[in-house]
Amino acid sequence: LVFGLLTPVDEQRVAEALLGAHYDLVTLVHVETNTGVVNPVESIGRLILPSDTLFFVDGACSIGAMPFPTDAWGVDISTTGSHKCLCSIPGLAVISVSKKAWARLPSPGFMGSYFDLETWWRSTNERKDLPPFTQPTTLVFALHEALRQIEQIGVEAWWSVHREVADRFIREMRAAGFHMLLDNGPAADDRESYSDTVVALEYPPNVSDQACRDLLMNEFGIFVIGNIGEFSNRSFRVGLMSPPQLEAVNLDSALAAFSVALKSPVVRLPR
Amino acid sequence: LVFGLLTPVDEQRVAEALLGAHYDLVTLVHVETNTGVVNPVESIGRLILPSDTLFFVDGACSIGAMPFPTDAWGVDISTTGSHKCLCSIPGLAVISVSKKAWARLPSPGFMGSYFDLETWWRSTNERKDLPPFTQPTTLVFALHEALRQIEQIGVEAWWSVHREVADRFIREMRAAGFHMLLDNGPAADDRESYSDTVVALEYPPNVSDQACRDLLMNEFGIFVIGNIGEFSNRSFRVGLMSPPQLEAVNLDSALAAFSVALKSPVVRLPR
Numbered sequence: 076l077v078f079g080l081l082t083p084v085d086e087q088r089v090a091e092a093l094l095g096a097h098y099d100l101v102t103l104v105h106v107e108t109n110t111g112v113v114n115p116v117e118s119i120g121r122l123i124l125p126s127d128t129l130f131f132v133d134g135a136c137s138i139g140a141m142p143f144p145t146d147a148w149g150v151d152i153s154t155t156g157s158h159k160c161l162c163s164i165p166g167l168a169v170i171s172v173s174k175k176a177w178a179r180l181p182s183p184g185f186m187g188s189y190f191d192l193e194t195w196w197r198s199t200n201e202r203k204d205l206p207p208f209t210q211p212t213t214l215v216f217a218l219h220e221a222l223r224q225i226e227q228i229g230v231e232a233w234w235s236v237h238r239e240v241a242d243r244f245i246r247e248m249r250a251a252g253f254h255m256l257l258d259n260g261p262a263a264d265d266r267e268s269y270s271d272t273v274v275a276l277e278y279p280p281n282v283s284d285q286a287c288r289d290l291l292m293n294e295f296g297i298f299v300i301g302n303i304g305e306f307s308n309r310s311f312r313v314g315l316m317s318p319p320q321l322e323a324v325n326l327d328s329a330l331a332a333f334s335v336a337l338k339s340p341v342v343r344l345p346r
Numbered sequence: 347l348v349f350g351l352l353t354p355v356d357e358q359r360v361a362e363a364l365l366g367a368h369y370d371l372v373t374l375v376h377v378e379t380n381t382g383v384v385n386p387v388e389s390i391g392r393l394i395l396p397s398d399t400l401f402f403v404d405g406a407c408s409i410g411a412m413p414f415p416t417d418a419w420g421v422d423i424s425t426t427g428s429h430k431c432l433c434s435i436p437g438l439a440v441i442s443v444s445k446k447a448w449a450r451l452p453s454p455g456f457m458g459s460y461f462d463l464e465t466w467w468r469s470t471n472e473r474k475d476l477p478p479f480t481q482p483t484t485l486v487f488a489l490h491e492a493l494r495q496i497e498q499i500g501v502e503a504w505w506s507v508h509r510e511v512a513d514r515f516i517r518e519m520r521a522a523g524f525h526m527l528l529d530n531g532p533a534a535d536d537r538e539s540y541s542d543t544v545v546a547l548e549y550p551p552n553v554s555d556q557a558c559r560d561l562l563m564n565e566f567g568i569f570v571i572g573n574i575g576e577f578s579n580r581s582f583r584v585g586l587m588s589p590p591q592l593e594a595v596n597l598d599s600a601l602a603a604f605s606v607a608l609k610s611p612v613v614r615l616p617r
Contacts, residue, residue: 158480166437166482186457209429211437214482 080107080305081260083268084114090122100129105143106136109303110256111273111312113137120149129176135159138169139225140237140272140316151176157214160272160316163221166214224318237271240321244274244313244330251334252279256310274313275302279337284308287342295332351378351576352531354539355385361393371400376414377407380574381527382544382583384408391420400447406430409440410496411508411543411587422447428485431543433588434492437485495589508542511592515545515584515601522605523550527581545584546573550608555579557613566603 078084105116116132123130129151134143139160151173158165188194188207198206225233256275262268291297302310349355376387387403394401400422405414410431422444429436459465459478469477496504527546533539562568573581
């Protein structure tokens with residue numbers, strides 16, 4: 076199923092497709108990385124739950140920062156990375172597997188011990204086996220500490236921090252003259268379709284992406300990665316995922332820098 | 347081919363087997379982890395080099411600490427881990443691949459991008475692609491720094507440190523009343539069959555492994571892991587791989603503790 080990039084997945088079309096044929100697996104991304112659009116995981120999960128279809132959700136841009144109740148939403152497999160909204164350093168994949176999906180794991184050895192979830196479960200949760208190889212202990216300790224800190228704040232309070240920061244960021248960027256990419260699509264102004272973690276901004280038509288990013292780097296030491304696909308050159312993204320990205324002092328500096336950059340004659344495209 | 351555990355692989359028998367049939371791959375471990383025996387990689391590599399058979403060597407207990415010239419020895423694929431003799435922290439696999447083996451890589455996608463060496467080469471060496479996923483940057487930096495430190499010492503000088511430390515360790519442990527496991531086999535006293543990195547010691551017959559290891563832990567804070575397979579309960583191993591393991595002050599303490607432990611009445615087995 077192909078959907079427009081600036082709109083959440085249309086659950087009505089998914090429902091029709093599910094009625095028309097049998098599917099082993101439905102995959103969905105919760106928050107799109109290039110637009111920040113939020114897909115309706117909960118309502119699509121509800122369509123899939125009664126069937127034997129499995130529901131796989133990429134939650135890299137949401138898990139930890141936005142509500143993601145796997146069981147309540149009927150998510151069979153979800154994935155993220157230690158360095159995304161779990162606030163640790165990169166190197167670990169984090170997955171959840173429902174009982175429904177667990178019962179359908181491929182036979183052991185299908186992908187080697189590296190991807191054999193039953194082996195991982197026995198060694199790391201049940202402690203019945205030794206892990207099949209030496210663990211990346213520094214990454215495990217770092218993730219453990221990051222999760223402990225989120226728990227200390229309280230995961231719901233932590234979601235609220237993201238929501239408040241995203242609200243403020245969007246409001247102030249609009250005041251500075253930017254639009255969000257999503258403002259051009261059918262989800263415009265539907266707050267629940269704008270993620271709290273990835274904000275995709277659009278330059279005014281007379282601004283050069285490269286010049287703007289160069290200026291931010293050279294004048295303010297702010298590295299901004301370009302957007303991808305059809306949004307390259309006209310859009311850039313700001314992540315609001317980790318404690319440093321959410322700190323008021325960094326947000327203030329970033330907002331001020333973006334605002335100054337947009338007014339600089341250096342970033343104007345020649346007419 | 348099955349060989350005794352206390353003897354290096356017999357190259358004569360390997361030569362006969364290679365004459366008798368065609369093999370796609372010959373695998374060998376350089377230094378055995380449970381006995382510390384050194385296998386003759388160089389001479390077996392010489393047998394394989396002229397054929398189209400590939401030669402895979404597990405060098406986890408040697409690469410970095412003992413000479414391992416892959417091309418000169420005809421090693422097509424070798425593997426180790428960042429945390430072994432490369433002196434970094436765990437989490438990265440390190441492999442070498444010869445041109446002969448590279449020409450026979452499985453087609454892309456065979457094991458997913460995670461194990462697709464061509465993708466890795468393009469992204470990390472040629473820098474033509476982005477890596478297929480976020481890299482574990484802390485582990486990469488740590489390994490880089492560990493290799494820089496080895497380079498600063500000089501890799502040959504670093505091998506010599508291992509040789510000298512192993513010589514001293516074996517000599518002093520013998521003086522304290524221990525034997526090496528290898529002393530019981532046909533390689534006894536052939537220094538080149540004893541690794542510089544793993545020393546497998548045998549208790550005198552009246553000493554309890556568990557009591558000895560408990561005493562070392564409780565009295566001296568030294569954690570000794572038991573040996574494996576048929577050597578469990580009668581042998582333990584000492585690794586001489588990383589800078590802390592090679593430091594004189596730690597060696598002195600360990601040697602003193604082992605010597606004291608062996609003389610303690612607590613470790614005697616009941617008659």
